[in-house]
Every structure is written in structure tokens, then in C-alpha cells.
Amino acid sequence: MPDAPTPKAARLSSPHRHRGHDVSEARDAATDAGRLWGGRFTAGPDEAAWQLGVSTHVDRQLWRQDLDGSRAHARELHRIGVLDAEELQHMLAALDRCARQFAHDEFAFLPTDEDVHGAIERWLVDELGPLGGKLRAGRSRNDQIANDLRLWCRDACDELVALVGALQQALTDQAEAHLDWLAPGYTHLQRGQPVLLSHHLLAYVWMLDRDAGRLRDARDRLDASVLGSGALAGTTLGLDPAAYADHLGFSRVTENSMDAVASRDFALEVLSACAILAVHVSRLGEEIVLWATAEFGFVRVGDAFSTGSSIMPQKRNPDIAELVRGKAGRVIGDLVSLLTTVKGLPMTYDRDLQEDKEPVFDAVATLRLVLPAIAGTVASLTFDRDRLAAASVGGFALATDLAEELVRRGVPFREAHEVVGEVVRLAESKGVDLDGLDPGELAAAHPVLDRGVADLLDPRQAVDRRDSSLGTASSAVRDQLRRARAAASANVAADRRTS
Numbered sequence: 001m002p003d004a005p006t007p008k009a010a011r012l013s014s015p016h017r018h019r020g021h022d023v024s025e026a027r028d029a030a031t032d033a034g035r036l037w038g039g040r041f042t043a044g045p046d047e048a049a050w051q052l053g054v055s056t057h058v059d060r061q062l063w064r065q066d067l068d069g070s071r072a073h074a075r076e077l078h079r080i081g082v083l084d085a086e087e088l089q090h091m092l093a094a095l096d097r098c099a100r101q102f103a104h105d106e107f108a109f110l111p112t113d114e115d116v117h118g119a120i121e122r123w124l125v126d127e128l129g130p131l132g133g134k135l136r137a138g139r140s141r142n143d144q145i146a147n148d149l150r151l152w153c154r155d156a157c158d159e160l161v162a163l164v165g166a167l168q169q170a171l172t173d174q175a176e177a178h179l180d181w182l183a184p185g186y187t188h189l190q191r192g193q194p195v196l197l198s199h200h201l202l203a204y205v206w207m208l209d210r211d212a213g214r215l216r217d218a219r220d221r222l223d224a225s226v227l228g229s230g231a232l233a234g235t236t237l238g239l240d241p242a243a244y245a246d247h248l249g250f251s252r253v254t255e256n257s258m259d260a261v262a263s264r265d266f267a268l269e270v271l272s273a274c275a276i277l278a279v280h281v282s283r284l285g286e287e288i289v290l291w292a293t294a295e296f297g298f299v300r301v302g303d304a305f306s307t308g309s310s311i312m313p314q315k316r317n318p319d320i321a322e323l324v325r326g327k328a329g330r331v332i333g334d335l336v337s338l339l340t341t342v343k344g345l346p347m348t349y350d351r352d353l354q355e356d357k358e359p360v361f362d363a364v365a366t367l368r369l370v371l372p373a374i375a376g377t378v379a380s381l382t383f384d385r386d387r388l389a390a391a392s393v394g395g396f397a398l399a400t401d402l403a404e405e406l407v408r409r410g411v412p413f414r415e416a417h418e419v420v421g422e423v424v425r426l427a428e429s430k431g432v433d434l435d436g437l438d439p440g441e442l443a444a445a446h447p448v449l450d451r452g453v454a455d456l457l458d459p460r461q462a463v464d465r466r467d468s469s470l471g472t473a474s475s476a477v478r479d480q481l482r483r484a485r486a487a488a489s490a491n492v493a494a495d496r497r498t499s
């Protein structure tokens with residue numbers, strides 16, 4: 001077996017650089033203060049190993065949560081007598097100073113910092129001397145990181161629910177502005193039955209409402225404190241898990257320290273809610289792209305959400321709707337990435353779990369961009385009333401109405417379906433729609449049709465006949481709109497973030 005490379009050998013061969021510093025030089029010059037371990041080792045880590053393990057570029061995003069956890073921990077250490085009153089005050093004041101540095105983007109990470117937890121402890125020791133080293137008692141980065149990510153996800157869920165609410169509001173505004181406008185309703189992207197444009201737009205409001213519900217559910221389930229778990233088994237110091245929950249605003253405590261440090265299903269739930277949400281807005285983006293084509297011509301996307309072509313001067317492209325559609329792929333990828341990371345892990349904490357943060361951060365950051373952009377796009381849409389109305393009647397869209405009228409006149413639906421099929425075939429052969437057939441032709445198809453079907457074939461009346469609570473009738477859609485508004489406002493108001 002060859003010897004493990006010394007740091008120096010590794011340094012000479014390693015091309016790795018970190019944030020513009022030569023890491024090895026910096027680590028030679030500095031002590032290993034940013035590392036939280038090392039006592040049992042005679043040599044420092046190999047350069048490549050160190051580079052693989054460093055996570056400050058990712059987990060620095062957790063500074064606020066890490067400091068909140070540390071404040072709670074300092075208070076617990078005081079309660080059990082590890083910090084006296086004066087030490088607690090010094091500690092809390094230092095944590096506040098540290099938070100200010102982060103908030104002003106002035107906290108200096110060193111190349112020797114392995115992760116955000118180590119960086120903050122290194123800073124505290126610089127600041128407070130030996131007192132800074134007292135904070136680590138009774139906790140481990142294993143419970144620390146689980147705590148930090150739960151706190152981060154809790155805020156992210158609140159933020160996303162509110163952003164979903166804003167998109168719902170853009171949709172309900174458009175639905176309200178176009179009440180009574182006809183539109184074609186499709187199945188298989190073939191015209192099926194006429195609907196109100198508002199009914200179509202509100203359909204997205206309810207899809208999004210379930211997305212908000214999934215985020216709320218995920219938030220409720222992750223709302224449990226893990227501190228006190230230590231590395232995996234709890235601690236010997238008498239730290240009180242419920243006290244941490246109080247300090248950090250968690251509604252309860254996890255039941256089992258091993259579960260607390262090993263599990264990431266809370267992050268998976270957030271990611272799956274994000275992925276489904278991204279898929280829903282992707283479908284909306286796709287419809288905008290489709291509806292903005294010359295072929296459909298149902299909408300014009302506002303200038304602020306359209307782009308031109310560098311070569312074709314006439315182009316007006318719905319790039320934002322396309323990007324929204326495109327971003328769904330990456331959010332789905334984020335979910336699959338973490339599922340794959342977790343699937344083979346033995347209990348409890350495994351370092352693989354360090355990979356949990358990037359997909360979560362990425363999915364949330366992506367939706368933070370996507371949701372306002374699609375909300376703005378929706379708000380910018382100008383609909384073409386005539387084209388929508390014309391498309392709502394074509395393609396024998398009222399054939400079902402005719403068949404249901406036959407049912408009302410006593411004909412079994414199975415027979416009515418056949419009869420109307422023949423009527424459609426006849427109309428098609430004559431090159432007309434159903435309203436282009438004369439009464440004699442209809443009566444010939446079935447005797448009960450001799451009473452005429454004129455108002456039956458009026459699309460507005462066809463829409464208004466569908467007047468149950470979930471139907472597309474104007475009266476029903478007005479009620480639905482009120483419920484949609486309330487749902488949207490409740491989501492906008494759901495943001496409980498304090499910082």
C-alpha cells in the first residue's frame with residue numbers, strides 16, 4: 001500500500017483552488033482553527049479530500065439559522081450551569097455581532113473553514129477566547145445541521161406559499177377581468193366543450209392551491225425541534241429538547257434522537273411539493289406559449305415578458321413562459337437528486353447527507369425566480385375575445401349537449417351517442433357545424449329532434465347550462481371566483497417569517 005499523500009504532496013499535485021485563494025498556502029499559514037476535529041489525527045487531511053468535504057460555499061446560507069440555534073444552545077448551557085450569567089451575556093452579544101457581520105456580508109470565511117458551523121466557532125474563539133470553545137458542549141454538527149435545515153425549510157415554505165398566493169391572485173384578476181368570455185375547452189388538445197375563459201384560468205388557481213397546501217403540510221410536519229440529539233443518541237448533560245423548541249419556535253420535539261439526525265424526509269417533502277408546483281407552473285407556461293402562437297392567437301404576452309430575436313426582427317417570443325417550463329426540469333432533478341442520496345444510507349447520520357442542501361436551496365431559489373415571473377406574465381396577457389369565441393364553437397363542441405338533450409327527451413344515452421355521431425358525420429359531409437343542419441335533417445336523425453334544438457346550439461347557453469358548483473356556468477364561476485380570491489389571499493397572508 002502506498003502511503004497516504006501528505007498534505008504537501010497533495011498540494012503540489014492539486015489544481016484545487018477555493019474562492020481565489022490557494023487553499024494549501026492559506027492552510028499552511030493558518031492553524032486548523034476552522035476544523036472541529038483533528039485531535040486524534042497525526043496528519044492533516046489530503047488536499048483533495050479536504051476540497052471534497054468543504055461546504056462553506058453552500059452552507060453559508062444557513063448562517064441565520066445556525067446562529068439562532070447557537071443562541072438557544074447558549075441559553076440551555078446556561079440553564080444547566082455550563083455557562084454562568086456573565087458568560088451567557090458575552091456569548092449572546094458575540095452571536096449578535098456575528099449575525100451583523102453576516103447580514104452586512106462582512107463575515108470572512110477562511111480557507112481553513114470546513115463548514116459554516118466550524119467557521120462560526122472559529123470566529124467565536126477569535127472573539128471570546130476559551131469561552132468561544134464552550135458552545136460546542138452537548139451538541140454535534142449532526143443535530144446542528146438538521147436543526148438549521150429545518151429552520152431554513154420552515155421559512156422557505158412560508159415564503160413559497162405567499163409567492164404561490166401572488167400567482168393565484170394574478171390568475172383570479174384575469175379571471176375576474178374576463179368573466180363571461182367564451183373559450184374552447186380541450187381534451188387531447190382537440191376542442192371538446194365550450195367553457196368560460198375564467199373557468200380555465202381558475203383551474204390553475206386550484207392546482208396551485210394544492211401546491212400551497214402541500215408546502216403547508218410539509219412545514220407542519222417539519223416543525224419539530226431536533227436539538228439535544230447530539231451526534232445520534234442524546235447527550236449526558238441534561239439539555240432539555242423542549243427548551244430548544246421553545247427558543248426556536250418549533251411546535252414540538254422529535255421523538256427519537258436517531259431519527260432526528262438521520263432523516264431528511266422533511267426536505268424531501270419540501271422538494272416534492274416544489275417539484276409538483278414547478279410542474280404545474282410549467283403547464284401554465286406551456287399553455288401561454290401555445291396560446292400566443294399565430295395558430296391559436298388567443299393571447300398576446302406583454303412586452304415586459306416577451307423577447308425579440310437577434311436575427312428575425314418580427315419575432316415576439318414568449319421566453320419567460322418557456323423558461324418557466326424549462327426550470328421545472330431542474331426542480332424535478334433536485335428532488336430526484338436527494339431521493340437518490342438518501343436511499344441507501346444506513347442509520348444514522350452519514351456524510352452523504354451533506355449533499356442535502358444544494359438541491360433544497362436550488363429548488364427554492366428557482367421557484368423564487370419562477371413564481372413572480374409567471375405571475376407577471378399572466379398579469380401581462382391580453383386575450384383576443386373574438387378568436388377565443390370563434391374557437392369555442394367550432395369542432396362540433398356542442399355534440400355532447402345535443403346528446404344530453406336527447407337523454408332529457410327520453411332517449412337512452414347509448415342510443416343518443418350513436419344518433420349524434422351520425423348527425424356529426426352528416427354535418428361534416430356537408431361542411432357545416434351542427435347549427436348548419438336544417439330541422440328536417442335533425443328530425444330524420446331522431447324523431448325527438450323535431451322539436452328543434454336552436455338554443456341548445458348557442459355556446460353561451462351551453463356554458464350556462466353547466467351550473468352546478470364546479471361547472472363553467474357564469475353563475476357558478478362567479479361563486480368560484482370568490483372562493484379562489486379567498487384561497488389566494490389566505491396564501492399571501494401565510495408568510496409567518498420573522499426575519
Ligand code: ARG
Nearest residue numbers: 055115141142145351353354
Ligand atoms: N457539513 C455537514 C453537513 O452538512 C455537517 C455535519 C457534519 N457531521 C459530521 N459528523 N461530519 O451534513
